[in-house]
Amino acid sequence: MAELWEVLSEHLPEFSSGLWVTIRLVAFSFVIAMVVGTLVAALRVAPLGPLNWIGGVFVETFRNTPLLVLLFVSFAGLRRAGVPIDPWVAGTASLGLYTAAYVAEALRSGVFAVGRGQIEASLSLGLDYPRTLRYVVLPQAFRTVIPHLGSLTIAMIKNSAIIGVSLLALPDLLHQARLVNSRTFATNESFFWAAAGYLLLTGLATLAVRRLEARYAIRR
Amino acid sequence: MGGPQGPADELDAARSGIATLARPLVELRDVRKSFGDNVVLTGINLEIERGAALVIAGPSGSGKSTLLRCINGLEPIDSGEIRFEGRPIDYSGKALASLRTEIVMVFQQFNLFPHMTVLDNIVLGPVKAKGVPREEADRRARALLERVGIPEKTDDYPADLSGGQQQRVAIARALAMEPKLMLFDEPTSALDPEMIREVLDVMRDLAREGMTMVVVTHEMGFAREVCDRIVFIDNGEIVEQGPPDEFFRAAQSPRAREFVDKIIHH
Ligand SMILES: Nc1ncnc2c1ncn2[C@@H]1O[C@H](COP(=O)(O)OP(=O)(O)O)[C@@H](O)[C@H]1O
Ligand SMILES: [Mg+2]
Numbered sequence: 208m209a210e211l212w213e214v215l216s217e218h219l220p221e222f223s224s225g226l227w228v229t230i231r232l233v234a235f236s237f238v239i240a241m242v243v244g245t246l247v248a249a250l251r252v253a254p255l256g257p258l259n260w261i262g263g264v265f266v267e268t269f270r271n272t273p274l275l276v277l278l279f280v281s282f283a284g285l286r287r288a289g290v291p292i293d294p295w296v297a298g299t300a301s302l303g304l305y306t307a308a309y310v311a312e313a314l315r316s317g318v319f320a321v322g323r324g325q326i327e328a329s330l331s332l333g334l335d336y337p338r339t340l341r342y343v344v345l346p347q348a349f350r351t352v353i354p355h356l357g358s359l360t361i362a363m364i365k366n367s368a369i370i371g372v373s374l375l376a377l378p379d380l381l382h383q384a385r386l387v388n389s390r391t392f393a394t395n396e397s398f399f400w401a402a403a404g405y406l407l408l409t410g411l412a413t414l415a416v417r418r419l420e421a422r423y424a425i426r427r
Numbered sequence: 428m429g430g431p432q433g434p435a436d437e438l439d440a441a442r443s444g445i446a447t448l449a450r451p452l453v454e455l456r457d458v459r460k461s462f463g464d465n466v467v468l469t470g471i472n473l474e475i476e477r478g479a480a481l482v483i484a485g486p487s488g489s490g491k492s493t494l495l496r497c498i499n500g501l502e503p504i505d506s507g508e509i510r511f512e513g514r515p516i517d518y519s520g521k522a523l524a525s526l527r528t529e530i531v532m533v534f535q536q537f538n539l540f541p542h543m544t545v546l547d548n549i550v551l552g553p554v555k556a557k558g559v560p561r562e563e564a565d566r567r568a569r570a571l572l573e574r575v576g577i578p579e580k581t582d583d584y585p586a587d588l589s590g591g592q593q594q595r596v597a598i599a600r601a602l603a604m605e606p607k608l609m610l611f612d613e614p615t616s617a618l619d620p621e622m623i624r625e626v627l628d629v630m631r632d633l634a635r636e637g638m639t640m641v642v643v644t645h646e647m648g649f650a651r652e653v654c655d656r657i658v659f660i661d662n663g664e665i666v667e668q669g670p671p672d673e674f675f676r677a678a679q680s681p682r683a684r685e686f687v688d689k690i691i692h693h
Binding site: 322324325327328329330331332333334335336338342343346347350423425426427 | 524527532
């Protein structure tokens with residue numbers, strides 16, 4: 208027990224800087240996932256075949272490729288092709304786009320849960336299809352899929368751990384824990400604190416989702 | 428092209444303006460519509476004069492909703508022609524959206540937007556479809572809520588309102604567009620009996636103020652008291668139409684007769 212606290216206090220700078228890197232990774236990826244996921248969902252539900260197809264290709268590509276492979280291709284692959292890509296860009300883009308595919312599918316299911324009558328009411332007020340999507344359909348879709356988006360965000364926080372131990376070697380929480388472990392050989396303690404850090408983030412995300420749900424739930 | 432150039436042009440412009448006003452607001456000529464093998468409208472001819480209140484009656488499944496939905500372009504027609512202010516309906520996206528700022532619809536299930544307050548429901552169309560400034564739209568929305576008798580509900584969500592109140596908000600939302608034609612699709616059919624009156628009262632006032640409206644309803648008391656003409660539809664065709672007192676007293680066709688008898692005996 209004493210050893211647990213000792214490892215933390217002696218290596219606090221590593222752990223806290225690792226946590227901070229993870230937070231930033233997750234935050235950037237989250238923004239990418241939501242923005243791209245929303246755009247792709249809009250493509251998927253657009254009343255135009257070619258747009259649906261583009262959205263479908265995106266979703267199937269990023270959902271059916273292991274995250275580790277995405278990281279490898281976006282980093283090593285591009286570098287080998289002569290593109291000097293930054294590990295931060297490769298990491299957040301990979302995690303963000305990977306998650307975006309799931310966000311798009313979640314939103315798409317939310318869009319289909321919005322009743323036909325809602326769309327007709329909006330069209331009947333002279334809103335065209337894009338405006339109907341923007342003001343009537345997507346806001347309701349978002350609200351119904353908040354819990355689903357919450358689980359995706361939590362999965363994304365956990366998935367971010369792959370980035371630090373992959374060849375991108377960003378100094379995130381798990382990366383730092385491994386470093387501490389290799390110096391101290393206190394394996395249980397090092398990874399205990401890594402786990403605690405991830406738990407803290409997923410716990411905060413859970414709370415945030417609960418509050419969003421309470422605030423934005425649609426009562427019918 | 429500039430405006431009118433000389434006296435002759437001006438005269439022409441005036442003539443065509445008068446011609447437009449003299450024509451019915453909406454004209455349907457031999458309108459046909461099928462869903463797959465199901466022929467729903469079998470050649471509808473109908474004129475809706477400016478300021479008229481029409482009631483469309485008929486058994487369920489006879490095509491009443493489909494007819495309304497064709498008039499505001501929610502359903503494209505298979506053949507025939509629908510003219511609004513003399514011009515055939517243009518089914519391109521932009522033209523349809525602009526047509527629908529002039530022809531609004533009130534639905535049986537209200538279809539209020541559950542994620543918006545009452546006020547936001549009402550100003551959405553004016554602000555986003557017509558470009559009315561937000562403050563002006565707000566001001567008009569409040570006045571409309573006053574008019575439909577629920578000024579205190581401005582900031583509530585639809586779920587907090589009774590069915591009758593929701594339908595009155597839906598009517599206010601439609602009125603906010605300052606439409607030339609209002610279509611009502613069984614506006615009281617989803618309401619508890621004690622709330623039907625409050626909605627019909629609002630509609631009656633609208634008709635008296637000269638709003639052009641087409642109302643699909645089973646409320647024959649309303650039809651008798653308010654409308655200028657009853658249009659009776661069965662199996663996708665107009666079987667009979669005429670002023671309500673005539674229709675109720677002496678419907679000509681057996682099908683309309685049967686319909687009237689059923690309603691009078693219930
Ligand atoms: N979108 C649709 N797709 C297929 N069939 C439809 C659709 N809308 C209506 N119908 C069919 O058209 C017929 C008339 O329906 P409707 O116009 O709703 O009748 P009413 O309003 O008089 O009850 C019915 O047989 C109905 O099943
Ligand atoms: Mg109907």
